[in-house]
Amino acid sequence: MERPRILHLFTPGHQASPFDVNMAADAGYQIITPYTDVGIDGVTALTQDAIFSRGPKGVSRTGIFIGGRDALLAADMLERAKSAMFNPFVVSLMADPSGAYTTAAAMLACVEAAMQRHHALGLSGQNILVLGGTGPVGRIAAVLAAQAGASVRVASHSGLEVAQAAAQETGKRFGVALRGVSGAGAQAVRAELAEADVVLACAAAGVQVVSTEDLVFAKRLKVAADVNAVAPEGIAGVGVMDDAKPLAGVEGAVGIGALAVGNVKYQTQHRLLMSMHQGKKAVVLSFPEAFAAAREFLAEQAAQAASEPTA
Structure with a gap:
């Protein structure tokens, strides 16, 4: 037998x-x-x-x-x-x-494909902001982005100290450079958005980390990806089914929603x-x-x- x-x-x-x-x-x-x-x-x-x-x-x-x-x-x-x-x-x-490993991998792969398709660029050299970056998906997405040559900032709604601790711990464990930044409050988020080419929303389900008003500050944004499938969307204007769909209010940017990422995951x-x-x-x-x-x-x-x- x-x-x-x-x-x-x-x-x-x-x-x-x-x-x-x-x-x-x-x-x-x-x-x-x-x-x-x-x-x-x-x-x-x-x-x-x-x-x-x-x-x-x-x-x-x-x-x-x-x-x-x-x-x-x-x-x-x-x-x-x-x-x-x-x-x-x-x-x-x-x-x-x-x-977390397969979700983060799917998220980064979707972002990379969108960057190549819409901007003829890869992840290397891009400034990537990970919101909700202290959770399991955020940490691994940050590591994968750093391994691909991106400059990565890990943000936490709990503030700078928490973000820095997570960035240091995760970076040391996997041998990459990560920078912790504050995501506590609209002012902090907007300051980080202003420098971002890519935004990864990895916060808890049902938590919006980027509002319509916040997006006004994302002048450099090329791709925004969100793994939150529970209303409201983690990034305003990114629908759960969006697969590199133009993001309203941000010229040249596209959005990738949770179910598009979920299929790849x-x-x-x-x-x-x-x-x-x-x-x-x-x-x-x-x-x-x-x-x-x-x-x-x-x-x-x-x-x-x-x-x-x-x-």
């Missing part, structure tokens, strides 16, 4: 995400087992229990997924799981806490889980791999659109 495909889901939280369970099932995993309240010191023992019990042949049909809500802790847990394995006992690993997570499930070799998947997968998906979409006959 062929051995079933098993995914072990580690989370430091009190419960696993139904979203992740659904995605794993849709990718073909037959048994999905959550382990809750997993601290980083428990990762090694759990990982070795998973690999030794199946033998060298069974590990190819075994995966470990790391969830939770902390972007930095998930990265550390991924490294701890990786270091617990050795040949031939090696299984595929993936981290995506609260979907879904495809990205699915592709990564499928690569774990179907791959012949074990893989380790984090946000750089998610960014590559999101870029690949968008490139395929663009190529397909270009090949279709015009009416």
Whole structure:
């Protein structure tokens, strides 16, 4: 009898995400087992229990997924799981806490595609402002943007000190330069908007971080992306379905909404889980791999659109 495909889901939280369970099932995993309240010191023992019990042949049909809500802790847990394995006992690993890695990757890939399509530019050299930048999506979006060569400012509605602490902690963990700035109040937001080529709205659902009045100050803005799908929109004028749609009131700028990003996020997570499930070799998947997968998906979409006959 062929051995079933098993995914072990580690989370430091009190419960696993139904979203992740659904995605794993849709990718073909037959048994999905959550382990809750997993601290980083428990990762090694759990990982070795998973690999030794199946033998060298069974590990190819075994995966470990790391969830939770902390972007930095998930990265550390991924490294701890990786270091617990050795040949031939090696299984595929993936981290995506609260979907932050795949959401941030999708967001940046959408922004990059819009920059190329509408401005013939990439992310390198752009001044990127991340509003809600201390949360998991904001932190990883900031890292990916910095890795792509952008100058990145991380803003917090709680003020400069909180933003600077998050920027320093995140930048040090992933080896990039990030700058913390205040996003507390309209005056602070407008001052930062005035310098931004790209704005990423990564705040909590239902929180508007850029109003119509604020947009008047965004004279350099080229692309605005928002991952908030709950009214009101995170950036005024950016609808949830907008896919690089011209942004009213800002000449030359386009907006990318939450559902446009969400479609790419879904495809990205699915592709990564499928690569774990179907791959012949074990893989380790984090946000750089998610960014590559999101870029690949968008490139395929663009190529397909270009090949279709015009009416």
